[in-house]
Amino acid sequence: MSLLVVGLSHRSAPVSVLERAALNADAQIKLLQDTVAAEPATEAAVLATCNRIELYADVDKFHAGVAELSTLLAQHSGVGLEELTPYLYVHYEDRAVHHLFSVACGLDSMVVGEGQILGQIKDSLAKAQDVHSAGRLLNDLFQQALRVGKRAHSETGIDRAGQSLVTFGLEQLAAGADVERWTRGKKALVIGAGSMSSLAAATLARAGVAEIVVANRTPDRAERLARILMEGDDTDVLARAVPMESVPVELARADLAVSCTGATGLVLTAEAVAAAVEGRTGEAVADSGTVSPSSPPAPSDGDGRTAVAAAGRGELPPTSLGAEDGCPLDLPAVQQATAGFSVLGEAAVAGMAAADLEQHAAWVDNGVTRQQSSATAGAVTVLDPAEEADAIAALAAAAAAVGRVPERRRPEPVAEIPRPEPALFLLDLAMPRDIDAAVHRLVGVRLVDIESLADASADAPMAADVDQVRRIVADEVAAFGAALRAAHITPTVVALRTMAADVVANEIARLDGRLPGLDDKHRAEITQTVKRVVDKLLHAPTVRVKQLAAEPGGAGYADALRTLFDLDPETVAAVSRAERADDESENSKNRGPA
Secondary structure, three states: EEEEEEEEEOOOOOHHHHHHOOOHHHHHHHHHHHHOOOOOOOEEEEEEEEEEEEEEEEEHHHHHHHHHHHHHHHHHOOOOOOHHHOEEEEEEHHHHHHHHHHHHHHOOOOOOOHHHHHHHHHHHHHHHHHHHOOOOOEEEEEEEHHHHHHHHHHHOOOHHHHHHHHHHHHHHHHHHOOHHHHOOOOOOEEEEHHHHHHHHHHHHHHOOOOEEEEOOOOHHHHHHHHHHHHHHOOOOOOOEEEEEHHHHHHHHOOOEEEOOOOOOOOOOHHHHHHHHHHHHHHHOOOOOOOOOOOOOOOOOOOHHHHHHHHHHHHOOOOOOHHOOOOOOOHHHHHHHOOOOOOOOOOHHHHHOEHHHHHHHHHHOOOEEEEHHHHHHHHOOOOOOOHHHHHHHHHHHHHHHOOOEOOOOOOOOOOOOOOOOOOOOEEEEEOOOOEEOOHHHEEOEEEEEOOOHHHHHOOOOOOOOOOHHHHHHHHHHHHHHHHHHHHHHHHHHHHHHHHHHHHHHHHHHHHHHOOOOOOHHHHHHHHHHHHHHHHHHHHHHHHHHHHHHHOOOOHHHHHHHHHHHHOOOOOHHHHHHHHHHHHHHHHHHHOOOOO
């Protein structure tokens, strides 16, 4: 076996790289064709999902195979090889089998245990079969992966370890609320009619949304999905299909939108989402990253913290701390860079040269006074430097040693600006993204996308059943490897028995020449006896060599058998070609869903 997989996933690459490397259906077909046309590879399959792109191949040379597959991935993804290489992983032989089986069981998914990956593996195998890039190895591998994944879900509670990406995304949108209670009665817009969008629509229908509008570039697919939703026995939802041109209008009506298309550009821009929210609420939508310059400054709490936090938001009060005579700092600039820290403490003097530190300490020792904000104009606050004395002394010692004050060590919490309850909820499951990431900053909108799902799933609890699934994977990998190694020696065993049969036939023919008067009954008896003797002599060696070949490192037994019996390599190769031809014929008959 020379199975090689080269790929990248949410575990190895940031979402921005996965987004750029995403392959559409046509690119996947072209990648398969180019891979089998390359010299090191004889078979190929592509597993491309929203959070992984993997190229599987049967290669005759490891290093040449890695180089060729990596280059092909870079060429077809449009991401330069030098940029892509740091994010690629490589698995070979048994490790490649282990990887695919783990993927099939949901152990490598963003949401552990989700079952949608099985459908994606099935689609990958179907694509490879359609272009005839999957031979005996990859057909057996992917079909066994599907069986292993189904076994994991039926024999363990891996489903409890996680949900589908859709369900997990809805949980993040609901922000801890019960999903069914949160979705009940809402109007939903589903953009796209592929497998992920269909799953999202079905999930929303079961959760109890009142209406689902399906928008898709191909109207027939949108209408078919809407019809399926309306005819479902376990749901009672109003569903209808609309063209993509109607998305802005429908978005303004919707409470919740899910998007998963194969588009290479953005489907929803930040401006379109802002316009939809404005259409719902009648109020202009602001970017939460900006604050109106007319906002009144927050009053000081007496130690400078609130004033500094205000400075970090661009709300400096009229009386600046930098106006104090004798202070060596440009305090407005310090405030801007160190929001949330005391102007008397470590942050205020971080990075200050030792020569300036003494002057600052003297300024603090003399007592600091400043005007409060206009809200309490005229009041004077005297700040006691005693609380800061130890910190300044320690900083002075550090500055004497290194020449500069070290950077601040710990921030003080700054109160977050409260955001209003969202008026529109968006779930982006596409790769590359459908919805502009700038939507995260819009007030009145909550967006959950692949990147935020990856962050949330990193802290998701793992079920105890995961260990059981890992044991299943390990057992299945060992069994698959043993079967593959045993199959590798089969052509040699067949060639040996063919040679033995030829020896028997030649000896019977020679006997006929020496005993021409031998009757048919005696000839048949002699022939049967000779065959039994040969079979008995070959039985133990052939059975034992298959057992030994199934063990790790057993590939050498086929070579030993060929050497011991002086078997013609071309005879063995002919048997292998005949078996592959039979397999391809059988696969062409059975091609379709596994």
